[in-house]
Amino acid sequence: MDRSGISIASRAFAGILPVGLALLGAIIANTPLSLTGGIVPGPLLGLMPIYYWGLVRPDLMPPFWAFAAGLLEDVLSMGAPGVWTVSYVVAYALIDRQRDAFAGLSGFGAILGFATVCSLACASAYLVESIYYWRLAPFAPVMSVLAMSIVFYIPAAMFFGTVQRRLVGPLRGDF
Amino acid sequence: MANGTWTSRRTRGYQLPLAVLFVLAVALVLIGKAQSTLFDRARAHITDWMQPELAVLHRPFDWVSSGWRNLGDIFRTHEENIQLKAENARLKQWQTYAVSLEARVKRYQLLLKAVPDPALTSVLSHVIGRARRPFLETMILDAGSANGVKPGQAVIDSRGMIGRIFLAGEHTSWVILLTDLNSRIPVVVEPGHASAILAGDNARAPALETLAQGVVVHEGDQVVSSGDGGILPPGLPIGTVVADSGGFRVALLADPSATQDAEIVDFKSPVEMPSAAGAKDLPISAAGLPPAMPQPAPVPGNANAPGAMSAPLASGTASAPVKPPAQMRKPNIAAPPSPDTGPADDQ
Numbered sequence: 455m456d457r458s459g460i461s462i463a464s465r466a467f468a469g470i471l472p473v474g475l476a477l478l479g480a481i482i483a484n485t486p487l488s489l490t491g492g493i494v495p496g497p498l499l500g501l502m503p504i505y506y507w508g509l510v511r512p513d514l515m516p517p518f519w520a521f522a523a524g525l526l527e528d529v530l531s532m533g534a535p536g537v538w539t540v541s542y543v544v545a546y547a548l549i550d551r552q553r554d555a556f557a558g559l560s561g562f563g564a565i566l567g568f569a570t571v572c573s574l575a576c577a578s579a580y581l582v583e584s585i586y587y588w589r590l591a592p593f594a595p596v597m598s599v600l601a602m603s604i605v606f607y608i609p610a611a612m613f614f615g616t617v618q619r620r621l622v623g624p625l626r627g628d629f
Numbered sequence: 630m631a632n633g634t635w636t637s638r639r640t641r642g643y644q645l646p647l648a649v650l651f652v653l654a655v656a657l658v659l660i661g662k663a664q665s666t667l668f669d670r671a672r673a674h675i676t677d678w679m680q681p682e683l684a685v686l687h688r689p690f691d692w693v694s695s696g697w698r699n700l701g702d703i704f705r706t707h708e709e710n711i712q713l714k715a716e717n718a719r720l721k722q723w724q725t726y727a728v729s730l731e732a733r734v735k736r737y738q739l740l741l742k743a744v745p746d747p748a749l750t751s752v753l754s755h756v757i758g759r760a761r762r763p764f765l766e767t768m769i770l771d772a773g774s775a776n777g778v779k780p781g782q783a784v785i786d787s788r789g790m791i792g793r794i795f796l797a798g799e800h801t802s803w804v805i806l807l808t809d810l811n812s813r814i815p816v817v818v819e820p821g822h823a824s825a826i827l828a829g830d831n832a833r834a835p836a837l838e839t840l841a842q843g844v845v846v847h848e849g850d851q852v853v854s855s856g857d858g859g860i861l862p863p864g865l866p867i868g869t870v871v872a873d874s875g876g877f878r879v880a881l882l883a884d885p886s887a888t889q890d891a892e893i894v895d896f897k898s899p900v901e902m903p904s905a906a907g908a909k910d911l912p913i914s915a916a917g918l919p920p921a922m923p924q925p926a927p928v929p930g931n932a933n934a935p936g937a938m939s940a941p942l943a944s945g946t947a948s949a950p951v952k953p954p955a956q957m958r959k960p961n962i963a964a965p966p967s968p969d970t971g972p973a974d975d976q
Binding site for chain 2: 484485486487488489494495496516517518520521524525528529530531532533534535536537539540543544546547550576579580582583586587591592594595596598599
């Protein structure tokens with residue numbers, strides 16, 4: 455393979471990496487294995503790449519993939535169909551509308567930005583679940599998922615940062 | 630300026646797809662509500678496909694999680710041992726009492742010619758996965774429709790009921806735990822035989838709901854399955870009543886987070902048939918006329934023949950004789966503990 459061929463392949467790999475991580479996150483989060491015997495719920499690993507690359511490289515994270523990650527989460531989680539699909543699309547809508555505000559955040563602010571988006575996703579899921587079964591769902595499990603997601607976002611953001619710098623790279627128009 | 634152009638260009642481009650995707654997602658919720666089997670089939674296939682990997686992977690995960698649990702127990706071993714010895718002595722008294730009562734009940738049943746309880750068969754399975762999501766608590770078992778597992782069947786461990794099967798793949802099945810938000814089962818509170826609904830709300834102890842007015846329930850009362858609806862067998866031990874703020878909850882006997890093996894109980898509701906009428910029960914005899922000639926004996930295998938069902942009912946095999954799968958066996962929970970096995974042996 456010549457140099458241009460390698461370049462195209464690496465660019466294609468970099469292009470699918472954010473989406474791949476989002477789908478992989480949804481799969482890992484819903485694998486029915488738990489180190490704590492199910493005492494601590496899993497974080498929303500699928501939402502983290504959506505938030506990160508939805509801000510940094512939205513061209514690589516179009517809204518369809520937020521829909522797809524939510525759908526995968528729904529299928530694997532055994533819950534009511536569409537709950538996480540709706541919440542991921544709603545979360546993406548917030549990222550899309552407030553991209554400039556969120557993209558300017560760093561450090562603690564960036565975590566706060568994710569917490570805002572994750573809160574909206576959890577609130578949407580709670581609302582849809584309550585309407586679906588026509589009774590108020592318990593609040594504590596959603597809160598624990600939200601807390602776990604925020605805690606897990608700190609190392610995840612560091613990992614995403616490394617992947618972004620070394621593999622994905624910035625958008626050409628950003629230079 | 631360039632950055633602003635970049636942002637607005639993308640934002641406008643995504644507005645329509647986002648709206649369309651939102652509508653699609655809402656449609657998905659509605660379709661899922663109307664046709665949940667579409668999703669369930671896909672889920673069952675995925676779990677069946679993952680079964681070999683899950684069976685291997687769950688071991689180290691369970692090992693770590695049980696390690697966490699046992700860590701706290703180390704510091705309580707001495708007092709727990711004393712407590713268990715006292716409980717063991719008390720249970721042995723109850724065991725003797727239960728064995729004598731069981732013999733008495735059997736004698737009464739014989740005297741009354743009562744229809745015996747239907748024979749239960751069960752499938753022994755291993756837990757290969759546990760999932761706890763915000764709105765769902767479940768576990769995966771390595772037995773499916775190939776082993777005769779069907780949705781709705783009760784799942785028990787050596788201590789009591791854990792939940793029900795809600796999705797059965799070919800080689801795997803998903804259990805909805807009693808603590809799950811969507812779990813509702815009919816129960817009775819003993820003594821007193823008060824009917825109630827055990828409703829999960831993702832708390833460790835599910836709530837006891839819809840108790841009839843005037844029913845008195847005390848803390849420590851036993852809760853067992855009622856068998857109403859004919860899906861779950863009656864009398865499966867579930868837990869004990871504990872008082873909660875303004876209501877009652879049930880402390881479950883089984884601990885789903887620690888269960889490694891579970892039994893799936895196959896219960897077939899007994900078909901209630903009226904007893905065959907004797908010659909003196911017929912109106913013709915009551916009128917003082919001679920009885921009709923006796924009918925010829927029914928042809929063997931003719932299910933429609935009169936009396937074809939009453940014989941198996943009387944002999945204690947009320948349910949249709951279905952050949953049990955290889956793993957099927959009698960559940961051990963219904964049998965009283967034998968005198969040589971008890972908590973004392975575990976210490």
